Amino acid sequence: MRIGIDLGGTKIEAIALDAKGQELRRIRVATPRGDYDATIATIAGLVHDMEQATKRVGSVGVGIPGTVIASTGLVKNANSTWINGRPFQHDLSLALDREVRCANDANCFAVSEATDGAARGVRIVFGVIVGTGCGGGVAIDGRVHAGRNGIAGEWGHMPLPWAQGDEVPGPQCYCGRTGCLETWISGTGFEQDFARSSGRELRGKEIVAAAEAGDAVALAAFERLEDRMARGLAMVIDVLDPDVIVLGGGLSNIESLYAGVAQRLRDYPFGGGVDTPIVQAIHGDSSGVRGAAWLWQPETR
Secondary structure (H helix, E strand, O other): OEEEEEEOOOEEEEEEEOOOOOEEEEEEEEOOOOOHHHHHHHHHHHHHHHHHHHOOOOEEEEEEOOEEOOOOOOEEOOOOHHHEOOOHHHHHHHHHOOOEEEEEHHHHHHHHHHHHOOOOOOOEEEEEEEOOOEEEEEEEOOEEOOOOOOOOOOHHHOEOOOOOHHHOOOOEOOOOOEOEOHHHHOHHHHHHHHHHHHOOOOOHHHHHHHHHOOOHHHHHHHHHHHHHHHHHHHHHHHHOOOOEEEEEOHHHHOHHHHHHHHHHHOOOOOOOOOOOOEEEOOOHHHHHHHHHHOOOOHHHO
16 A cells, blocks of 8 residues: 655645555645644654554655755755755654655656556656646656756746746746746736736636636736746756646646647747647646655555
């Protein structure tokens, strides 16, 4: 059995999978925000619940909203700030008396879709999460590719490519810089861009509905979203050239986004004419927690 944990800012989700990836049990509980020791205890409790309910012992993988620094074992870049600077993976391993594997939640998303999702059987996968924020992860041969510094795939904090006009210097990002992709193409960035251009505040779904109903300002905002996403993905293709790009998060549910981004993406990368497939995640909101479970592949047990 493989147990996956997804540590979110408001909830912690746990899932147990059998050897074929079938779900055995799933639980969600509130995240003890700001309390490091309680976070460790909560996750340990979820693991024990899974094992007692299934009468099996499982490997444990955890998706976190940050990264573990390989040289120190400490967490950095987590928006669940109370785990930053702490040996989270080590402490959780001690609490559970076994090795625990942690990875960035976007990398877990990519692993999930590469293992038994929309990118099954594909060698190099770039996973994109466009929701409240904007994250990315890389899976190669079904495994996390975190890179030397543990930040591979963090495309949300690269600048918007070929920025022009009012895109310079761009909105302030929480990371301390301006014009990061996250400030443009996340759900939040999309809503803020529309508000700046229209003077109206609508949710992402409402902007899309307005665009489909013929609202010229909403349509222009949606077309800017497509173009900015295409520019950002062009940089990924220039560097990584993945076999497929998988979208997850709230914006991934906008069906018309795929054709529009694919059309605009063709000629942005070097030399143009690219045909990289852009597909929607199969496992949706469950992909992150499933990917955490799949951090333990069969041959690594």
